[in-house]
Amino acid sequence: MASVARVMLDSPLPQLDRLFDYAIPPALASEVVPGVRVTAALRSERRIADGLVVDVGDTSDFDGALAPLESVVSPARVLAPEVWALARRVADRQAGSASDVLRLAIPPRSVAAEKKWLAREAPAVVPVGAVPAVEGYASSAVESAVDGRARVALRSIPGIVELPDGSSVGRWALTLAQAAARTVASGASAILAVPDYRDQEQLEAALRSVVPGELIASLDARRTRPQRYAAFLSCLDDVPRVIVGNRSVVYAPAAKLGLIALFDDGDPLFAEPLAPYAHARDVALIRQEQQSCAVMFAGHTRSVEVQRLIELHFLTELAPVPLVTPKVVPTVAQDPQSRGDAGRVPSAAFRVATEALQAGSVLVQVARPGYVSLLACRRCGQAARCTHCAGPLQLASSHALPSCAWCGRLAGGWACSECANNTYRMVTRGSGRTAEELGRAFPGTRVIVSDGERPVTLVDGEPRTLVVATRGAEPVAVGGYAAVILLDGERMLQRESLHVGDDCLRWWSNATALAAPGATTVLVGVGGPLAQALGLWQQHSYAAAQLIDRRALGFPPAVRVASVTGKPAAVQQALDALLEVPIRDVLGPAPVTADGPRTADGGLVRAVVRFDYAHGSEVATALRGAVLRGATGTRRPPAGQKRQRPAPTLRVKLDDPEIL
């Protein structure tokens, strides 16, 4: 019987981010096994911490007397050895704490769900029927990639498929489901990660058509806590499964992992907002290295990150055979004469839509509403101004009163300064407004609106139906749309970001992929390389060109970056720790202004460090050391001052996609 347990304590403190040895009391000897939750005293008998047993043994490197474990919380071995190895590596790479990663990897415990799971009968091995060949690619190309545990960038086939149960999903979902079915049929598990629940629903429907439902585990955050935990526990069974979920599913325990696949890895939802901020793509790559499974990045576009890995020959490109290229018509002409009756819709797009409405549904993609909905006098068109400071008036939401963008005062009893009229109209419009206008422009059509607040997942695809959707909220149409109109491209491109181009191309490509075979997509008001990439369905060419630009500028993913935020002294201390590390350069430190609610007290600064992939671990180690010193060497303010917040600890973020 082992007498020493090595325990990872559940604490975000960087000082505690290492294993602690505890003596195993004889009474607990049979229960203390790797992976179980335990409690243990920390520094005093009165302070009990939660922890996870990583390992057991008979010796300890610790010089002092070992404290005994307090209790075993449950016999469920929730921390699988490979998940521990993954968490440690991810934390080290991100200069963060393993327990922070484990909090993402192991969902909150539900006692009821756990009891039920512990009392279950041994899970039966469900045979997977014959898996049909993955169609649309070179003969058994996808199968070989899965079987050979390859690393591939898969170009998804645009279009919609109808499943045997009558539902319609994106064709990408069926491809991934078949790859997963192949994996399970060979006796291994597959992890499939998607950006959001709408993608997940499609993928689950596709999966149900190719593997028995008992083998599918869905780890989505939309379910209740017990449901989530039950699904997590089912992954611990020694039975190959298909595990589906959002970004954190890449940490799921999986019996004999054979495949990790991400769909649309360029979606910002794959970037983890919680410390240590590891991107699901990076986690998948680490895990594939540790467990020698296949890894697959599928999508209708190519992220610059994946393009880089292809050019390094780390990933192999897998394209459909024959290539499937949707028909895309860019319309750059913006002269007012060419506009049709719908005002915003140029006549070319108007014609396409009118004709297509006879055959089926038409998708109109619009920008997200509510950036700023400025107001103008309904009668004379004069911009509505605040009576107090003359600032522009705006609507925060459709039911809000107009308010001033400058001073924030509500403008309840507004009247036009020019003509004294007291009714206004919106100058920029959201999806609802667009829908109203389009409904008038296309008489006799049914208008369906889908946006972030009220998303629609599926429409029937019947003729004379106009579906107005904000980018990212486009419903799937049975049989595919008869036409797709990408309306607000110009406006989408106005966002100030390093990735506007990539993002827009992704939004447009994903909408285009919802079209029926042979249907036309019209890209309104955009020309240049983006329109060309979409028109030729060569998103990879755009990504390759972007990568060249990023290399020239020294931007990610050509280089890696780390941001260091904190009090000036703490940031300087961190930069000093990097003096011996071969980094490229340091940008800043510069004062942080619009970073969160605390602006007044902080005086925070941020520096950005750029470095090469080859020196990632050295940079992470040095920054981790600085974080540790910042946490332990907390000098309290000199006596006399009231208890001030402890000095803002150093915040280190590696590969933040929003940086620069």
Place this chain on the structure above:
DNA sequence: AGCACGCCGACT
């Protein structure tokens, strides 16, 4: 983060 240990000022 907690919590204990430690080294200086006013108390029965």
Place this chain on the structure above:
DNA sequence: GTCGGCGTGCTC
């Protein structure tokens, strides 16, 4: 002589 103030440092 010791009770307790808070500054410092560690946590198996």
